Amino acid sequence: MELAARLGARGIDIDVRRDLPISELTQTGIRQIRKWLSDYQLQVACVRFTTRRGLYVAQDLDRRLEAIRGALHAASSLGCRSVSLRLNGWPADGGNEMTTLRSALQDLTAYSLRAGAWPIVHVRAEPVVAVRQLIESLPEESIGVDFDPAELLIHGQDPVAAIGELGRAVRHVRVRDAVREGRHPRGVEVQLGRGEIDHAALLGALEEHRYRGFLTVGSETPGDTPIDEVRLALEFLDHIFA
Numbered sequence: 047m048e049l050a051a052r053l054g055a056r057g058i059d060i061d062v063r064r065d066l067p068i069s070e071l072t073q074t075g076i077r078q079i080r081k082w083l084s085d086y087q088l089q090v091a092c093v094r095f096t097t098r099r100g101l102y103v104a105q106d107l108d109r110r111l112e113a114i115r116g117a118l119h120a121a122s123s124l125g126c127r128s129v130s131l132r133l134n135g136w137p138a139d140g141g142n143e144m145t146t147l148r149s150a151l152q153d154l155t156a157y158s159l160r161a162g163a164w165p166i167v168h169v170r171a172e173p174v175v176a177v178r179q180l181i182e183s184l185p186e187e188s189i190g191v192d193f194d195p196a197e198l199l200i201h202g203q204d205p206v207a208a209i210g211e212l213g214r215a216v217r218h219v220r221v222r223d224a225v226r227e228g229r230h231p232r233g234v235e236v237q238l239g240r241g242e243i244d245h246a247a248l249l250g251a252l253e254e255h256r257y258r259g260f261l262t263v264g265s266e267t268p269g270d271t272p273i274d275e276v277r278l279a280l281e282f283l284d285h286i287f288a
Contacts, residue, residue: 091260103143115157174208201232202232206251216255225240
């Protein structure tokens with residue numbers, strides 16, 4: 047946290063499955079973390095919780111939902127209102143798997159009213175238009191989007207077009223960059239500012255949708271000098287907003 051504050055960040059992103067497992071978040075531990083956050087004038091921008099299977103997979107679904115409920119409580123205890131979930135694929139058809147996915151999300155959104163934090167979906171290879179339609183089929187503003195333009199491009203989707211589809215539902219933004227590899231639709235992550243994504247245009251589009259949330263920097267595939275990469279990313283954002 048000290049390093050984040052020293053670099054000029056206003057918030058941090060926490061993975062409560064890998065970086066800080068829920069099982070280790072005792073009430074004493076949560077109070078200590080909140081004190082550190084206050085000391086360094088930071089907030090928890092987003093909490094991440096990954097599952098091995100998607101919410102459209104019925105096998106062991108109750109166990110995954112219970113774990114996500116724990117993540118929602120942990121996020122709320124840390125003063126954060128969003129828990130980022132990966133869908134881990136998309137239902138093969140509009141039948142039982144889609145019904146399972148919709149039912150799981152309805153369960154989580156109903157529970158969110160008690161927990162004080164809400165699920166947001168980290169869209170990757172999942173079809174953006176279909177994700178928007180799913181969100182619109184649920185209670186208004188109950189499910190949001192963790193918008194990651196690099197992840198979209200890496201999986202062959204157009205980040206700019208995605209803003210048009212998902213803009214109103216965006217609750218958190220990950221500022222990363224990527225390039226396409228030759229003639230292949232998939233891409234690879236690169237240093238922020240060296241890829242194909244026009245972040246100034248994307249942030250402008252988010253402004254049109256009145257986005258007021260955090261912009262989180264940080265690579266999914268950090269290099270040998272991750273601290274320098276974060277510093278350069280923050281400088282890149284400062285340049286855009288200058």
